Amino acid sequence: MSASGYAGPHVVLRWANERVALRLPVRGIAAIVVLSVLLFGVLALSLTIGSYDIDVATLWATLTGNTVSTAIDNVVWQFRFPRALTAALVGAMMALSGGAMQNVTRNGLADPSLIGISQGAALAVVAAIIAFPGIDYSLRPVIAFGGALIVAVGVQMLSLQRSGNNTIRFILIGIGVAAFISSITSALMTYGDIHRAMSALSWLAGSINAATWNDVNVLSLWFIVLFPLILALSRTMSVLRMGEVTAVALGAPVRLARYGLICVGVGFAAAATAIVGPLGFIGLIAPHMARRLARSGIGIHTVLTALSGALLVSVADLAGRAAFAPIQLPAGLITSIIGVPIFLVLLQRSAAKQHL
Amino acid sequence: MSVAAPSVEARSQGVSVAGIPLLATLTVLLFALHIAVGAKPLPLSTVWEAITARDQTIFDHMIIWDLRLPRALIALTVGAALSVAGALMQGVTRNPLADPGILGLMAGASFAVVITTYLFGPSASGWLPWIASAGALATALVVYVIAHMAPGGATPLTLTLSGAAISAFLAAIISIAHLLSEDTFDNLRVWLTGSLAGRDLAMLQITGPWIALALGAGLILARQVTALTMGEDVAKGLGIRTGALKIQLLLVVVVLTACAVALAGPMGFVGLVIPHVARLFVGADYRWIVPYAALIGAAYLLGIDIVARIAIPPREISTGIITAMIGAPFFIQLVRMRAK
Numbered sequence: 001m002s003a004s005g006y007a008g009p010h011v012v013l014r015w016a017n018e019r020v021a022l023r024l025p026v027r028g029i030a031a032i033v034v035l036s037v038l039l040f041g042v043l044a045l046s047l048t049i050g051s052y053d054i055d056v057a058t059l060w061a062t063l064t065g066n067t068v069s070t071a072i073d074n075v076v077w078q079f080r081f082p083r084a085l086t087a088a089l090v091g092a093m094m095a096l097s098g099g100a101m102q103n104v105t106r107n108g109l110a111d112p113s114l115i116g117i118s119q120g121a122a123l124a125v126v127a128a129i130i131a132f133p134g135i136d137y138s139l140r141p142v143i144a145f146g147g148a149l150i151v152a153v154g155v156q157m158l159s160l161q162r163s164g165n166n167t168i169r170f171i172l173i174g175i176g177v178a179a180f181i182s183s184i185t186s187a188l189m190t191y192g193d194i195h196r197a198m199s200a201l202s203w204l205a206g207s208i209n210a211a212t213w214n215d216v217n218v219l220s221l222w223f224i225v226l227f228p229l230i231l232a233l234s235r236t237m238s239v240l241r242m243g244e245v246t247a248v249a250l251g252a253p254v255r256l257a258r259y260g261l262i263c264v265g266v267g268f269a270a271a272a273t274a275i276v277g278p279l280g281f282i283g284l285i286a287p288h289m290a291r292r293l294a295r296s297g298i299g300i301h302t303v304l305t306a307l308s309g310a311l312l313v314s315v316a317d318l319a320g321r322a323a324f325a326p327i328q329l330p331a332g333l334i335t336s337i338i339g340v341p342i343f344l345v346l347l348q349r350s351a352a353k354q355h356l
Numbered sequence: 357m358s359v360a361a362p363s364v365e366a367r368s369q370g371v372s373v374a375g376i377p378l379l380a381t382l383t384v385l386l387f388a389l390h391i392a393v394g395a396k397p398l399p400l401s402t403v404w405e406a407i408t409a410r411d412q413t414i415f416d417h418m419i420i421w422d423l424r425l426p427r428a429l430i431a432l433t434v435g436a437a438l439s440v441a442g443a444l445m446q447g448v449t450r451n452p453l454a455d456p457g458i459l460g461l462m463a464g465a466s467f468a469v470v471i472t473t474y475l476f477g478p479s480a481s482g483w484l485p486w487i488a489s490a491g492a493l494a495t496a497l498v499v500y501v502i503a504h505m506a507p508g509g510a511t512p513l514t515l516t517l518s519g520a521a522i523s524a525f526l527a528a529i530i531s532i533a534h535l536l537s538e539d540t541f542d543n544l545r546v547w548l549t550g551s552l553a554g555r556d557l558a559m560l561q562i563t564g565p566w567i568a569l570a571l572g573a574g575l576i577l578a579r580q581v582t583a584l585t586m587g588e589d590v591a592k593g594l595g596i597r598t599g600a601l602k603i604q605l606l607l608v609v610v611v612l613t614a615c616a617v618a619l620a621g622p623m624g625f626v627g628l629v630i631p632h633v634a635r636l637f638v639g640a641d642y643r644w645i646v647p648y649a650a651l652i653g654a655a656y657l658l659g660i661d662i663v664a665r666i667a668i669p670p671r672e673i674s675t676g677i678i679t680a681m682i683g684a685p686f687f688i689q690l691v692r693m694r695a696k
Contacts, residue, residue, distance in 0.1 A: 109517070158688060172453075172513060172691045175520050179624070180684035186677045280524065329532055336528035340521045347517055348506050 028296035028304070035293075035307040039088065042314045046084045047076060049322055086211035087317040087331065088310040089219040090276050091286075093268040095309020096230055098283020099290075099302065100265030101152075103237045104258055105170055108346055111284035112148075112269035115174025118278035119181040120151030121270045126185050138218055144274035148266045151177060156262070208276050208317050208331050215275045222271035230264050231302060233257055238298040279332045281339020282309050288346065312338070372644045375637055379651035386658040387432060391424040393662055395670065426557045431661045431675070432654045433560065434552075434616045434623060435630075437567050439653025440574050441612040442627020443634065443645050447581040448605045451512040452690055455628035456492075456613040458516055462622035463523035464495025465614045467530055474533045485563050488614035495522060496610060551674040552620050552661055563615035570611040571650060577605060578642040585640065623657075623676045625683020630656055632690070 124147025468491025
């Protein structure tokens with residue numbers, strides 16, 4: 001985490017006679033704290049707001065284990081809590097996936113839902129649901145991972161060319177692949193049993209409605225495995241930002257890091273997609289938001305990216321659930337509506353400075 | 357446009373002229389086949405009989421006149437309209453990736469239809485083409501302005517990206533409107549996947565004259581489009597008022613796209629693929645590309661719709677799904693070939 005190149009005040013922690021020193025940028029730490037507080041606030045809000053409003057005191061009592069009434073217990077523990085946690089986890093995972101893809105492709109517009117990775121995961125899951133209706137729920141992320149990985153490698157291979165990578169070309173090919181895969185998914189839904197297709201349809205809109213503790217467990221497991229990996233790879237990531245040639249010259253294991261990052265990015269996107277369906281544009285926005293909040297080293301940036309994504313999806317889910325109650329809008333739709341304008345603003349800058 | 361030596365010009369024109377009756381024959385054959393094939397296969401002789409000597413009492417004739425003929429006519433019209441719209445867009449923006457779907461016009465047209473239905477209830481179908489046109493026109497302008505503002509201007513890349521983004525945005529709002537109003541959803545769900553099933557001739561009677569008018573205008577303007585593809589300066593040097601021409605072409609494209617969407621819903625990638633196929637036969641001269649695109653597009657959509665109806669009986673796949681399945685790989689290959 002070389003932070004020496006970044007402006008701004010730092011706090012340097014020293015231990016053991018200066019043999020261990022940790023230089024922390026104040027702004028980065030402050031941003032992490034602020035985002036965490038906001039995230040907790042939104043989580044608390046989403047536990048209280050709903051068709052059955054609960055005041056904060058009752059909520060606190062329920063969370064600390066005192067049963068105020070079984071109905072409230074039920075609402076909080078069975079419905080709202082897993083849903084809020086799922087939203088936050090999925091957001092963090094899509095954000096990290098986007099961050100990883102943006103680093104690998106050195107392209108600020110790379111987003112797993114734009115270049116077909118989410119669609120690949122979705123197609124794999126829909127195909128599995130229709131072909132083997134009784135498929136085990138916990139296998140879904142693995143199937144999704146397979147589909148997403150094939151798409152990620154395919155898009156990379158299709159956009160490879162002798163004269164280096166053109167980043168916007170990569171996105172365009174990704175858009176084409178995404179359209180192709182979506183059409184196959186639609187065709188499968190027409191072909192498949194209408195009842196199963198309808199359940200797949202609500203899932204495809206990126207909805208967090210039906211989250212359970214089982215979902216939270218699956219997501220946490222993937223998160224706990226993948227997050228340390230992305231942190232471990234982040235050192236090489238920061239060198240990769242300077243360009244592949246420089247990174248090789250500096251002795252970074254570029255090839256290994258690229259493949260590792262692609263796998264981790266795809267893994268995050270696949271697990272999130274398998275649970276809630278495709279969730280647009282979070283992978284695009286969150287890394288940029290993190291960069292805006294604090295220009296910091298890659299480690300802090302990774303944490304900030306995860307927190308931004310978690311916050312965005314939590315807010316989107318809350319808004320989708322509260323705005324037109326009792327009708328629930330899938331969070332994926334809200335994130336698309338927020339994400340597209342930001343994508344267009346980024347596009348305005350990208351052509352001049354291809355690596356954002 | 358007479359850069360080539362006269363003899364070459366004459367010969368290539370001869371080939372081009374010869375192609376028209378061939379393609380027209382192919383289209384007519386597919387048209388007849390389209391009517392003959394289906395859940396109840398009918399011999400071609402019956403089709404001929406039904407069209408030439410309609411007898412209200414014969415059941416097969418009723419099938420043909422009430423169900424199959426409207427659908428075949430609509431497939432034909434939509435295929436021709438979208439292909440010509442795509443060809444003109446590719447010419448005027450000098451962008452090989454231009455297509456009414458990719459650049460967001462279809463999303464705009466669908467959006468306008470869905471939102472007006474949501475806000476004011478199902479509107480009189482006579483208004484539908486105009487609502488769709490307004491949506492397509494507004495979206496086309498927004499996409500162009502966004503791409504134009506990006507550094508480097510409105511290149512194929514920025515146009516495609518802003519088109520895709522605007523489409524995603526409008527699609528999200530359409531989904532929300534669906535969720536908020538189940539009625540709208542039920543009426544428009546199948547329509548929105550680009551389907552030719554269950555259409556009657558009423559909409560074709562409304563949109564038909566306008567499509568014919570726009571196709572005619574496209575044929576007349578085609579000559580100037582050829583000059584425009586050689587660059588704005590060349591076109592101006594040849595005495596073409598490029599500003600006025602572009603506005604005329606935009607209107608033609610918008611009317612064609614909107615009428616096609618009103619007829620069959622968004623049918624992706626037809627306008628992308630067909631003009632390139634037409635170019636394989638007749639080169640870069642839009643006087644020939646436009647009629648070729650119209651004929652090939654009509655034949656193509658008839659063929660696709662036959663496949664859509666017989667691929668997995670007794671169900672049928674939405675025609676728009678198949679056009680996307682074929683068109684998307686084509687798009688990818690175009691990006692691979694054309695982008696620097």
